[in-house]
Amino acid sequence: MKVVLQNLTKIFPSRSKKAGEEVIAVNDFTLEIPDGKLIGLLGPSGCGKSTTLYMISGLQKPSGGKIFFGDDDVTDLSAENRGIGLVFQNYALYPHMTVKQNIMFPLQNLKGADKLTKEEMIDRAYYAAKLVQIDNLMERKPSELSGGQQQRVAIARALVKMPKVLLLDEPLSNLDARLRLQTREEIRRIQKETGITTIFVTHDQEEAMSISDMIVVMKLGVVQQTGKPQEIYDNPTNLFVAKFLGTPPINVFNGKVENGTLYIGNDAVLNVGDVADQDVWVGVRPEGFTPDENGGLVCNLNNIEVMGRDVSVVSTHEASVNPIVRSIINTDNKIDGSSETIKYTLKPHKVFIFNKETEERIYFEVK
């Protein structure tokens, strides 16, 4: 089922009577989510991603805009009638029920023609449990399960009524690092197996990039960029998106464009064609540096961290916004660790320049 969000807006009224204190949690969000895809809503905390999820689930009413499931307008439909599955950050399992009762709970609430017999309910519950591989834990109480197992129960409970849309609210944030890696692949597998359109919320860009078909980057209630993970990484529309995606993070410098040449500090680094003369932010991905005796960018070398396949070179530059400049260099390049400075040339497609005020991307053609 495809999901369409049309100018979705959520405004929380101010607590006091004073005007102007209201919070715009989500501002004019328009997005079409294709059927059967896994979408990651990504952003720092407080950017409105959870609010968006709750509006899709029907737990919160939008202040404006519309939500469509397929061709049906579900904007005014309450959560219990919307037929979605939702997995909460803390799982929200019913503590007094066994795993089986937890999974069967949504089925017991079906009404009318959808009503199931007890046997059908048990069959469906076991089917969902097998999908997440917890069918051997059916008689346990949630308190007797580990975090990862509880998480699977929550997913099984969300899946059991075969929802049109599956929503996951920070599903991995309560798991330890190893389990997180394993579970995110699990979520991907389950999503592929069931083909349910899935939207999940996270503040972890690595998590979002690794399993999503498409990610939506949000900031302060406004969508910054939508697209495939690699496209967004390679082509950020503004400084925020460029800074938010990627580990290690992008290196940002104060720079300027003069007569078609890009300067970082006083170092001329790149020919950027017909960009008008101005002060800019320059973002360079860590993999965008090539050590070169004749390179334009001169940094003070601090140390070299060996990682096997690559080395990570830590240096400083007076125009850098971050305290250090970190570059990832292939070990084919020999670097003299005893040298005071290191010179780089930059790979043009790994360099982004942004307007100093608006922080919007300035596109340039490499000559």
Added chain:
Amino acid sequence: MKKKNVNSTSALKVMEERDINKVSSSQKVAKVFGQIGVYAFLGIMALIVLFPFYFMIISSLKSLEEYRLAVPTLIPQAWKFQNYTDILIPYEWAEANGWVGTVVSYDAVNNNFDLFTLFRNTMFVGIVSTIFSVVITVLSAFAFARLEFKGKNVLFAALLGTMMIPGELFTITNYATVMTKDGWFPNFFNGLGNMFGAFGPDFQLPMVDSSYAALIIPFLVSVFYIYLLRQNFLQIPNELYLAAKVDGTSDIKYLWKVMIPLALPTIISITILKMMGAWNSYMWPRLVANDEAHRLITNGLRNAFSDVSGNTDYPRQMAAVALVSIPLFLVFIFLRKYIMKGVSRSGIKG
């Protein structure tokens, strides 16, 4: 040289062990004395608490003459078990079977203690008021904990404010409200009892009249229990409610399937405390239901054993009190876990 070394270390070890033993034995002594102190204290307290019960039981087994001795005996000189049979067996029945003078006393004829009626009345009032009270408490606690409506906080604060008024203050006004001859209680509930007049001119629904209504209705709402349960409901995380919404439940189904099971210990405590309250109430029943048909057990115990000259037959009264205490005693034995929980949560009630 080496041997000496070994010797000295082993000697050291022995000394060390002795020290350890010394410390541990002195600790042991302190612990034993501490325990003796604690148990002695608990024992004395238990004696103080249990003495009234002991006195009730021995008094119930004395003759009236022995009871009236200036120096009370701690063990009855003659055990008079007839005190119990006198109040348990109706005199006419004993007479018909020729038991007078053996199973029951000769003067049992003076008894006007009708244990069965008192018991039935009390059970009826206790059970009905407990059921309604628990339903009302659960629903209002749910509303105050979960629902959003205008004036919720003001209303709740006002309800809590009523707890500041001592019950004695509104006893008389309550009486005036519900029991005046032309008030709505007598009109409404006696009318309700007569509703099925078609069954015959004298047909009256059993146990439906203004006296029972007055015994039950004014105390159905307990602000304190609502407060207690609301606090309990508030501890249930919000996500469970949202999850249940997504899973397709209505509010009432969520209350029934999730909140009540989770708050069950508190609800059981409330039920028991309410039941005990109904069983023990004295002043209000004496005001509104002081006739043969409606009298409750506490008032029955007070009234039944005084003769016209004002002399009270204490041994039989004590026997009756002992019998009446049994249900409460059983409740306490079997449900003390829940009672303790309710009491310790409330801090004051009991």
